[in-house]
Amino acid sequence: MISRLEPLGFEVERMRFGNVENFWARRGASGPVFCFAGHTDVVPSGPLEEWHSEPFAPVVRNGVLYGRGAADMKTGLAAMITATEDFVHAYPKHRGSIAYLITSDEEGPSIDGTKRVMQELNARGERIDWCLVGEPSSESTVGDTVKIGRRGSLSGRLTVHGVQGHVAYPQLAVNPLHVFAPALLELTTHVWDQGTEHFPPTTFQISNFNAGTGAPNVIPGELKARFNLRYSPVQTLDGLKKAVVEILDRHGIKYTLDWFVSGEPFYTPPGVMSDALSKAVVEITGRAPTLATTCGTSDGRFIAATGAQVVELGVVNSTIHKVNECVRVEDLDALQSMYFNLLRNLLA
Ligand SMILES: [Zn+2]
Numbered sequence: 001m002i003s004r005l006e007p008l009g010f011e012v013e014r015m016r017f018g019n020v021e022n023f024w025a026r027r028g029a030s031g032p033v034f035c036f037a038g039h040t041d042v043v044p045s046g047p048l049e050e051w052h053s054e055p056f057a058p059v060v061r062n063g064v065l066y067g068r069g070a071a072d073m074k075t076g077l078a079a080m081i082t083a084t085e086d087f088v089h090a091y092p093k094h095r096g097s098i099a100y101l102i103t104s105d106e107e108g109p110s111i112d113g114t115k116r117v118m119q120e121l122n123a124r125g126e127r128i129d130w131c132l133v134g135e136p137s138s139e140s141t142v143g144d145t146v147k148i149g150r151r152g153s154l155s156g157r158l159t160v161h162g163v164q165g166h167v168a169y170p171q172l173a174v175n176p177l178h179v180f181a182p183a184l185l186e187l188t189t190h191v192w193d194q195g196t197e198h199f200p201p202t203t204f205q206i207s208n209f210n211a212g213t214g215a216p217n218v219i220p221g222e223l224k225a226r227f228n229l230r231y232s233p234v235q236t237l238d239g240l241k242k243a244v245v246e247i248l249d250r251h252g253i254k255y256t257l258d259w260f261v262s263g264e265p266f267y268t269p270p271g272v273m274s275d276a277l278s279k280a281v282v283e284i285t286g287r288a289p290t291l292a293t294t295c296g297t298s299d300g301r302f303i304a305a306t307g308a309q310v311v312e313l314g315v316v317n318s319t320i321h322k323v324n325e326c327v328r329v330e331d332l333d334a335l336q337s338m339y340f341n342l343l344r345n346l347l348a
Contacts, residue, residue: 001040001102004081008088010100015120017112020105024117027088028097032129034346035099036080036339037114037303039106042069043321050323063329070327072320076134077102079332083339087347094347099128106299114299118306128308130273130346132339133300136317137292142331143281143338147312148274149198149267149293150301154229154240155260160253164213164221176223177211183251187227187244192235198267199232199293202240232293233265263297266304273309273346280341281313284334289313313338 002012002023010025026033045055045068053059058067065075084098103113121127137147160180165173184206192202204227211223229240241259248255268274274291281289295317304310315335319325 001077001081001100004085005100008085010098015117017116020103020112020116022103022105022113022117023100024121025100025102026097027099028094030096031127032096032346033099033127034096034343035101035128035131035303035308036084036134037101037131037299038073038077038080038134039103039113039299040074040077041104041107042072042074043107046323052324055323055325060329064326065329065332066324066326068325070319070325071136071315071317072325073134073136073314075327075332076136076314076335079336079339080132080134083336083343086336086340087343091344091348094343096129096347098343098347101128101131101303103299110299115302118302122306127306128303130276131300131303131308131310132277132342133298133303133310133312134314134339135298135300135312136314136320137312138314138316138331139318140316141285142315142328142334143285143289143313144287145292146274146277146281146289147293147295147298147300148270148291149233149304150263150265150295150297151199151202151230151232151293152235152237152265153262153297154231154237155262156227156229156244157258157260158225158227158248159256160223160225161255162219162221162223165219167217167219170219173219175219177220179251179253180223180225183247183253184225186247186251190243190247192229192240192243193232195232196234198291199234199265202229202231202235204229231265233267235265237261237264263301264305266301266310267293268304268309268311271309274311276345277311277313277338277342279345280338283341284337 105113162176195201
């Protein structure tokens, strides 16, 4: 990517933090700053015997490109580069700046990647006005869905403490399953909020639930549960934590609880950026994309936190992280054209 951007007049800055390679590139000194963002790392291949071809040797069969990262998101990065080449050749004196924020740690801990680069940019007062994250956002045809936000993700690891004993002598034990059951019912039926126009309501899910020694005559001494909340921006982290704790406390449960925040939500209300992108898509497909906030978290949250308008558009995501990950080759031409139109709509 760097070797393609430098000849176009981009000033490229490698930003290595810890073991993570990132780069920031910029063409132009003035604002507004439009930035392409994405990641070069991929998840593991999974069982090799289930792949129809070598996962790390890209191959085209019947108009479909196969390989790990084909959809998430190496072809998105390629489309950014070729769209930028076309745009710079067509509009060498475009207004504002084009930037790239590329990391190699999105699928991993995501600590020394986009988050750190944004800290660095903030520290020196360099800001991004509009950002396009090239994550695979499309559902069945390229351009059918654009992400204008993501829900937040909050996880908890709960241990309910009881007293182990003989099932025949319950008066000498405290069964953590029985103590927790009414609270569990409340947690799973609680209406957290109604969502918003662009966000579904907040949801609570138990992902792991373990108790019992395996013996049929023993009351377990403790119960372990893990749960996750996917939440809309009407919630705050503190508010959600308080609500969960309030329910547990009201049921008189003895417990320990550890929290894990895997992503705070972001939301870019419809405006200049989403309008420019919708127009760019309509010019190719004839249909306006759905503006959605569904699915997991993305690095867009770190960029949106600085006030940038962040939207996500990429190829169809139906095979991401799966074996035989793939993308239709014709979709890549369409995506490149959408990216080109977006650049033109914003900076020509
Ligand atoms: Zn990705």
